[in-house]
Amino acid sequence: MHAVEATALKKSFGPTDALRGVDLVVPEGSVVGLLGPNGAGKTTVVRVLTTLLQPDGGTAFVDGIDVLAEPAKVRARIGLTGQYAAVEERLTGRENLVLIGRHFHMPVPEARRRAAELLERFDLVDAADRIAKGYSGGMRRRLDIAMSLIARPSVLFLDEPTTGLDPRSRLAMWDLIEELEHDGTTTLLTTQYLEEADRLADTIVVIDAGVVIAEGTADELKDRIGGDRIRVSIARAENVEKATTALSPLATGPIDISPSRVTLTAPIRTGGGVVPGAIRALDENGVDVVDVEVRRPTLDDVFLALTGKVTDTDPTPNLQEVREQ
Amino acid sequence: MSTTTTTVSAATSSTSTRHAVPTGPVWIVRDAWTEALRHLRIIPRNIELLIFATVQPIMFVVLFVYVFGGSIEVPGFDSYNQYLLPGIFAQSVVFGSAFTGVGLAEDLQKGLIDRLRSLPMAQSAVVVGRTISDLCRNMLTFSVMLVVALAIGFRFEGTMLEAGAATLLLLLFSYALSWVQALMGLSVKSVEAANSAGFIWMFPLTFVSSAFVDPATMPDWLEPIADANPFTVVTNAARSLYNGLPVGNDVWLSLAWSVGIIAVFSTLSIRKFKRATAA
Numbered sequence A: 001m002h003a004v005e006a007t008a009l010k011k012s013f014g015p016t017d018a019l020r021g022v023d024l025v026v027p028e029g030s031v032v033g034l035l036g037p038n039g040a041g042k043t044t045v046v047r048v049l050t051t052l053l054q055p056d057g058g059t060a061f062v063d064g065i066d067v068l069a070e071p072a073k074v075r076a077r078i079g080l081t082g083q084y085a086a087v088e089e090r091l092t093g094r095e096n097l098v099l100i101g102r103h104f105h106m107p108v109p110e111a112r113r114r115a116a117e118l119l120e121r122f123d124l125v126d127a128a129d130r131i132a133k134g135y136s137g138g139m140r141r142r143l144d145i146a147m148s149l150i151a152r153p154s155v156l157f158l159d160e161p162t163t164g165l166d167p168r169s170r171l172a173m174w175d176l177i178e179e180l181e182h183d184g185t186t187t188l189l190t191t192q193y194l195e196e197a198d199r200l201a202d203t204i205v206v207i208d209a210g211v212v213i214a215e216g217t218a219d220e221l222k223d224r225i226g227g228d229r230i231r232v233s234i235a236r237a238e239n240v241e242k243a244t245t246a247l248s249p250l251a252t253g254p255i256d257i258s259p260s261r262v263t264l265t266a267p268i269r270t271g272g273g274v275v276p277g278a279i280r281a282l283d284e285n286g287v288d289v290v291d292v293e294v295r296r297p298t299l300d301d302v303f304l305a306l307t308g309k310v311t312d313t314d315p316t317p318n319l320q321e322v323r324e325q
Numbered sequence B: 001m002s003t004t005t006t007t008v009s010a011a012t013s014s015t016s017t018r019h020a021v022p023t024g025p026v027w028i029v030r031d032a033w034t035e036a037l038r039h040l041r042i043i044p045r046n047i048e049l050l051i052f053a054t055v056q057p058i059m060f061v062v063l064f065v066y067v068f069g070g071s072i073e074v075p076g077f078d079s080y081n082q083y084l085l086p087g088i089f090a091q092s093v094v095f096g097s098a099f100t101g102v103g104l105a106e107d108l109q110k111g112l113i114d115r116l117r118s119l120p121m122a123q124s125a126v127v128v129g130r131t132i133s134d135l136c137r138n139m140l141t142f143s144v145m146l147v148v149a150l151a152i153g154f155r156f157e158g159t160m161l162e163a164g165a166a167t168l169l170l171l172l173f174s175y176a177l178s179w180v181q182a183l184m185g186l187s188v189k190s191v192e193a194a195n196s197a198g199f200i201w202m203f204p205l206t207f208v209s210s211a212f213v214d215p216a217t218m219p220d221w222l223e224p225i226a227d228a229n230p231f232t233v234v235t236n237a238a239r240s241l242y243n244g245l246p247v248g249n250d251v252w253l254s255l256a257w258s259v260g261i262i263a264v265f266s267t268l269s270i271r272k273f274k275r276a277t278a279a
């Protein structure tokens, strides 16, 4: 029995087919990343699995309990952190936690004890007795996740937990989620950021336009599109055609040109001699090269190969710098 | 309290029953009370709200008594104040019910509503809790108003029991109208709409009634409307009880109105809530 098992989920909103037969499994103790662009249907999947939305078709089980037949039982076992922070702004952080504990029918002393634990753990002790309205985005998110953990859920649903956070808060949030994983919290996490799925999820399910288009570990997905990637940065955009000509004999697939027309990315065969060959060819074509880099494919490449679409911009520019501060 | 506490904490220590979902009427009331506390907790720290809840009724009482008090005579009453003040009490608590619609409309717009719906509580608790918290707020308003009224010369001419019954009748009616407001707040698209929709019908409801003048003095076409108005029935019942006068059928009729409104509008509101949030 898996913590979450959904089969052939369908849901339409009027003319929009939000889900067109989604299958999803979250094994107990693992973290599954549901990855997809805006409008892919990620939130719809989460809303169905957390009893908030009736699907038009398909089945869903959480902890072996039928979500459609026994929603109340499911609610007692899940924790939900929605896409938009759901805290009671008029109450303090501590009161928010106790409120949710009380709604899980914990006795007051137990709810208080658990609230204190979570405030400590989520670094909210100083802000605990302040009204949540004054919290920063990062604090709100932390409180939000703490609220969904108060009753020690069997499955935690996190819908885009880092969207809208600045790079520093995002990194802090990643550390926090990794800690939860470490404790064995079964989690379904949605994200638009490949880097986030790569770092946090054991298994990644890629969805687009309401269907699952790929599934596997980050490495499996990368292997699926095969080969390494070469990335060439050139000095002047007008040389991009020449650079393409120079690189085509080496490329094993289509060459992707960045919108700024100074970066070219192409799949290449794995092995030695590619970089010197590329530099020589570029030089012979009269292209000034700024930088050449060979790397394993990222999930961005996977996504591009699967959907033909480029994903959102990199969520953490200058990750390194942020870390070092 | 203590017995339930022990059973629940015993249950939480075992993993198999950790996620038990208690059901039944007792738990519905508890869940609703937890929700009511979410709103009530805020009252003492919200100065504006406190001022609105206390100064406004004081102002009403003082204004009406001193502006109209000397000029109007009502047959059967020595002083107009003894006639008027029960009407003002009734109008104030009825106005207080408008908070319910606005509050629910606000809740529906917040992300919090999804979280609440994902919790293992009675789904109706969000709406029931809101009406309960507004009833508590109305009790506060009412107590302040009553103290002020007594200070400026209002007297219970009947027994204390009758005065208590009058107060309960008024609060019950305001609770019933809270459910009407709930349905409106859940039906409109915005908080602003809930605000105007909630207040607009309060004026004809409370003025085309016996609250301020005897309906016999109204134009012929208006008088029967004022007489049939449930607000008139409730005001008359409360007024007779406060003044120790014979009540006739008014008490039973008021009870019937209030209970009927609660039955119909709570059913409709809870159904509307489930639908409004399930989209």
Ligand SMILES: Nc1ncnc2c1ncn2[C@@H]1O[C@H](COP(=O)(O)OP(=O)(O)OP(=O)(O)O)[C@@H](O)[C@H]1O
Pocket (backbone or CB within 6 Å): A013, A016, A017, A018, A036, A037, A038, A039, A040, A041, A042, A043, A044, A045, A083, A192, B279
């Ligand atoms: N309540 C609704 N009414 C109408 N259409 C809806 C509703 N909810 C979702 N949709 C539509 O269904 C599709 C999937 O939406 P969903 O919110 O699940 O996407 P998502 O992957 O969560 O996107 P995002 O990354 O923007 O949050 C979209 O086209 C959206 O416009």
Ligand SMILES: [Mg+2]
Pocket (backbone or CB within 6 Å): A042, A043, A044, A083, A159
């Ligand atoms: Mg979404």
